Amino acid sequence: MNQPASAYFLEERHDPTESHTLSVLVQNEPGVLARVIGLFSGRGYNIESLTVSETESQKHLSRITIVTTGTPMVIEQIKHQLDRMVPVYRVVDMTLTGRSIERELAMVKVRGGGDNRVEALRLADAFRARVIDATTESFVFEITGNSAKINQFIDLMRPLGLVEVSRTGVAAIGRGPEGM
Amino acid sequence: MTDKSHDPNQMTGAAMIVRALIDHGVQHLFGYPGGAVLPIYDEIFQQTEVEHILVRHEQGAGHAAEGYARSTGKPGVVLVTSGPGATNMVTPLTDALMDSIPLVCITGQVPTHLIGNDAFQECDTVGITRPCTKHNWLVRDVNDLAKVLHEAFYVATTGRPGPVLVDVPKDVQFATGTYHPPCKSDVHVSYTPRVKGDAAQIRKAVALLASAKRPVIYSGGGVINSGPEASKLLRELVEATGFPITSTLMGLGAYPATGKNWLGMLGMHGTYEANMSMHDCDVMLCIGARFDDRITGRVDAFSPNSKKIHIDIDPSSINKNIRVDVPIIGDCANVLGDLLQVFKAEAKKPDIRPWWQEIAKWRARNSLSYKKNSDIILPQYAIERLFEATRGRDTYITTEVGQHQMWAAQFFGFEEPHRWMTSGGLGTMGYGLPAALGVQVAHRDSLVIDIAGDASVQMTMQEMSTAVQYELPIKIFILNNQYMGMVRQWQQLLHGNRLSHSYSEALPDFVKLADAFGCVGLQAIKPGDLDGAIKEMISIKRPVLFDCRVAALENCFPMIPSGKAHNEMLLPAEATDEATASAFAGGKALV
Numbered sequence: 001m002n003q004p005a006s007a008y009f010l011e012e013r014h015d016p017t018e019s020h021t022l023s024v025l026v027q028n029e030p031g032v033l034a035r036v037i038g039l040f041s042g043r044g045y046n047i048e049s050l051t052v053s054e055t056e057s058q059k060h061l062s063r064i065t066i067v068t069t070g071t072p073m074v075i076e077q078i079k080h081q082l083d084r085m086v087p088v089y090r091v092v093d094m095t096l097t098g099r100s101i102e103r104e105l106a107m108v109k110v111r112g113g114g115d116n117r118v119e120a121l122r123l124a125d126a127f128r129a130r131v132i133d134a135t136t137e138s139f140v141f142e143i144t145g146n147s148a149k150i151n152q153f154i155d156l157m158r159p160l161g162l163v164e165v166s167r168t169g170v171a172a173i174g175r176g177p178e179g180m
Numbered sequence: 181m182t183d184k185s186h187d188p189n190q191m192t193g194a195a196m197i198v199r200a201l202i203d204h205g206v207q208h209l210f211g212y213p214g215g216a217v218l219p220i221y222d223e224i225f226q227q228t229e230v231e232h233i234l235v236r237h238e239q240g241a242g243h244a245a246e247g248y249a250r251s252t253g254k255p256g257v258v259l260v261t262s263g264p265g266a267t268n269m270v271t272p273l274t275d276a277l278m279d280s281i282p283l284v285c286i287t288g289q290v291p292t293h294l295i296g297n298d299a300f301q302e303c304d305t306v307g308i309t310r311p312c313t314k315h316n317w318l319v320r321d322v323n324d325l326a327k328v329l330h331e332a333f334y335v336a337t338t339g340r341p342g343p344v345l346v347d348v349p350k351d352v353q354f355a356t357g358t359y360h361p362p363c364k365s366d367v368h369v370s371y372t373p374r375v376k377g378d379a380a381q382i383r384k385a386v387a388l389l390a391s392a393k394r395p396v397i398y399s400g401g402g403v404i405n406s407g408p409e410a411s412k413l414l415r416e417l418v419e420a421t422g423f424p425i426t427s428t429l430m431g432l433g434a435y436p437a438t439g440k441n442w443l444g445m446l447g448m449h450g451t452y453e454a455n456m457s458m459h460d461c462d463v464m465l466c467i468g469a470r471f472d473d474r475i476t477g478r479v480d481a482f483s484p485n486s487k488k489i490h491i492d493i494d495p496s497s498i499n500k501n502i503r504v505d506v507p508i509i510g511d512c513a514n515v516l517g518d519l520l521q522v523f524k525a526e527a528k529k530p531d532i533r534p535w536w537q538e539i540a541k542w543r544a545r546n547s548l549s550y551k552k553n554s555d556i557i558l559p560q561y562a563i564e565r566l567f568e569a570t571r572g573r574d575t576y577i578t579t580e581v582g583q584h585q586m587w588a589a590q591f592f593g594f595e596e597p598h599r600w601m602t603s604g605g606l607g608t609m610g611y612g613l614p615a616a617l618g619v620q621v622a623h624r625d626s627l628v629i630d631i632a633g634d635a636s637v638q639m640t641m642q643e644m645s646t647a648v649q650y651e652l653p654i655k656i657f658i659l660n661n662q663y664m665g666m667v668r669q670w671q672q673l674l675h676g677n678r679l680s681h682s683y684s685e686a687l688p689d690f691v692k693l694a695d696a697f698g699c700v701g702l703q704a705i706k707p708g709d710l711d712g713a714i715k716e717m718i719s720i721k722r723p724v725l726f727d728c729r730v731a732a733l734e735n736c737f738p739m740i741p742s743g744k745a746h747n748e749m750l751l752p753a754e755a756t757d758e759a760t761a762s763a764f765a766g767g768k769a770l771v
Contacts (some may be wrong), residue, residue, distance in 0.1 A: 024337070026370075027368060027370055030318065031306060031307075031310065034307070034310060035310060038310055038311055042311050073499060073500075073503075076499055077496060077499075077500055079496070080495045080496035081495075081496045083495065083496075084339075084340075084494060084495065084496055085315075086315040086335060086368050086370065086371045086710075087315075087368055087370055088370055089369070089370040
C-alpha cells in the first residue's frame with residue numbers, strides 16, 4: 001500500500017550512512033558509561049565498537065572511543081547529544097579531522113597440528129602477531145593494528161583451527177603534537 | 181564533645197538538604213513522605229522557611245512542581261521516597277525533560293549497605309531516571325551532599341533547563357558531615373552551556389531578515405524559558421521588523437494574542453494563516469523552538485523555499501529534524517538583544533506589504549470558525565466564554581492533554597508569558613490539575629484554571645484533596661464530552677470510525693464528586709447557562725470542579741493530517757466525511 005510519509009519520518013529516509021570514530025573525554029564517575037550507552041540505545045544510534053578506560057587518574061578522566069555509523073545528520077546529532085551531557089568534556093570526530101591513528105588489539109586462539117600449525121605461525125609472523133601462549137596443540141596470538149588488518153588475520157586463521165577471538169575495540173588518537 | 185559540634189556547618193545529611201533548599205531560595209516544596217525520606221521530613225517539621233505541600237500521589241507532586249516552575253521561572257522542587265515514590269516521578273520527570281522545565285527532585289534511597297539487595301522499597305532510581313533527567317546523582321558520602329545539591333540546582337536552571345534528581349540513601353541522611361554554601365567549584369568543569377550567540381552568525385541572520393520579502397517568525401517555549409526579558413525583546417523585534425509571528429504550543433504568550441502581527445499558533449492544529457506563512461515564506465526565524473513533528477508535518481515538504489535561521493541554547497536542537505542555514509547557539513534573550521542591536525544599526529524594515537496582503541487572504545478563510553449552536557454547548561464556545569469572563573483578570577491557565585488542550589490553545593488568548601502551562605512534548609494526560617495546584621501555590625491570589633477533559637482529569641483527580649487541604653482555589657473547567665475526544669477523533673479519521681475504548685462509560689458525577697472532596701461542584705448543560713455558571717465559578721474562593729457538558733462528537737479543526745504538508749490543511753468548513761476520508765486515506769501508520 002502506498003502510504004504517505006509519516007510525521008515520524010525516519011523510516012522513509014535512505015540517505016547513505018558513514019562510519020565515524022568519536023573520541024569522548026569524560027569525567028570518570030559512576031554511571032558515566034551507562035549514560036553514554038543509554039544515549040545510543042535510547043535514540044537508536046549504532047555502536048560498532050566501544051573502548052573505554054581511565055586515562056588520567058588524577059583528574060578522573062576517562063577516554064571513550066566509539067565507532068558509530070549513521071547519516072551525516074545523525075552523526076552530527078550524536079556528537080551534540082554527547083557533548084551536552086554534564087560529565088562530558090569534549091567530543092572529537094576523529095574521522096572528520098582526518099588526522100588520526102586507530103588501533104585495536106586482538107587475542108586469537110588457534111588449535112591444530114601439523115601443517116596448519118606451521119602455517120598459522122608463518123602467517124602470524126607476516127602480520128607481526130606475537131605468540132603469547134602456546135601448548136602442543138594450540139597458540140594464542142596477540143595482534144595489533146587497525147580493524148581491517150585484524151579482520152583479515154582472523155579470516156586467515158579460520159581454516160587453520162580458529163577457536164575464539166577477544167578484541168579490545170578501537171582506540172584512536174590524533175597525529176601531531178596537539179592533544180584533543 | 182568535640183570542637184566540631186560547635187561548627188555550624190556540621191550537620192546531618194537530612195539537615196543539609198533543608199539548608200540547601202533555603203540557600204537556593206526555595207519557598208515551596210512538593211512531596212510525599214515514606215520510609216527512606218523520614219529523616220528529611222523530620223527536619224522539615226522543625227523549620228518554617230520552606231513550606232511543604234503534601235500531595236496525594238507522587239506524580240501530582242511532580243506536575244505541581246512543573247506548574248510552579250513554569251509560572252514563576254524558578255525551579256520546582258520535589259521530595260519523594262525510594263522505590264514507588266521514585267518510579268511515580270518518572271512521568272513528571274520525562275514531561276519536564278521534554279518541555280525543558282527546571283525541576284529538582286530529591287529521592288530517598290535504601291541505606292547504602294542495602295543497595296543492590298532488593299531491599300524493601302528499593303529500586304535503581306538513578307538507573308531508571310537516567311534517560312528522563314538532564315542529570316542525576318546518587319550520593320554515597322554525606323560530605324559530597326552539599327556539592328551535589330548545589331550542582332543540581334545549577335544544572336536544572338542553566339543552559340536548556342530541565343529536571344535533575346538527587347538520590348540520597350537513608351544512612352547518608354542520618355550521617356553527619358560538613359555543609360558549605362553554594363559556590364562555583366560545585367559544578368562539573370565539563371558543564372558549560374553557551375549563552376552568547378556568535379556575532380558573525382547574528383550578522384548573517386540580520387542580512388537575511390533585512391532582505392526578506394516573505395518572512396515569518398516562529399517562536400517557541402525557549403523564549404518563555406529564557407525569562408521575561410526574552411519576551412520583551414521578541415516583541416521589540418516584531419515591532420522593529422514588522423514581520424508576522426506565529427508560535428508553538430509551548431511558546432504562547434511570548435507575543436500577545438492581541439498583537440497586530442500575530443498569526444495564531446502553528447502546527448497540526450494551528451491556524452491556516454500560520455501554517456501557510458510557514459510553508460510559503462522565504463526567510464524563517466525560529467527562536468527557541470525545535471521543529472517538532474507536530475510543527476513540521478511532512479518533513480520533506482516543510483517550508484521548501486525558505487532560508488532558515490535557528491536560535492537555540494541547545495546545539496543538539498540544531499539540524500535535528502530540519503536543516504537550517506544560519507544556526508545561532510545561545511540564550512534567546514541574549515541573542516535577541518544582540519540581533520536587535522545589529523538590526524537597528526544596520527538594517528531597515530523591509531517592505532513586505534504584498535506578503536501581508538497574501539496573509540490577509542489566508543486569514544479570511546477563518547480557519548477557527550465553528551457552527552454555533554443554541555441547544556448544545558460547543559467546546560470552542562465554552563473556551564471563548566471562559567476567555568471573555570477572565571479578560572483583564574490575573575489569570576493562569578493549565579490544561580490536560582487532548583482536544584480540550586488544542587481548543588484552549590486556539591481560543592484562549594494569552595497576552596503575557598508564564599500564563600500558560602500545558603504538557604507539550606510528552607502529552608501527559610493528568611498534567612493540568614496538579615500543575616494548577618503548583619501555579620496556585622506560587623500565586624495565591626490569582627485566578628488559576630485547569631481547562632480539562634473528562635478523561636484526563638480522572639488521571640490525577642485525587643489532588644483535589646490537596647487543593648482543599650491547602651485552600652488552593654483552583655478551578656477545574658472540564659469540557660465533558662464523555663469521550664477521550666482526541667483518541668476518538670483519530671479513530672473516526674483513521675480507523676473506520678471503530679471507537680475502540682474511547683467512550684467514557686461510568687463517568688463519575690463531577691458535581692457530587694466535588695462535594696465528596698469538600699470543594700464546590702458546578703454544572704452547565706445549556707449555552708444559556710454558561711456565562712452565569714462561569715461567573716459563579718470565578719467568584720467562589722474555593723476549589724471548583726466545573727462540569728461543562730459539551731457537544732459529544734465535536735472534532736478539533738483545522739488539522740494537518742499527520743504526514744501531510746502545511747499547505748494540505750483540513751479546514752473545518754471542508755471537513756466533510758468524504759474530504760476527511762480522502763485526506764486521511766492510507767494514513768493508518770501515522771502517529
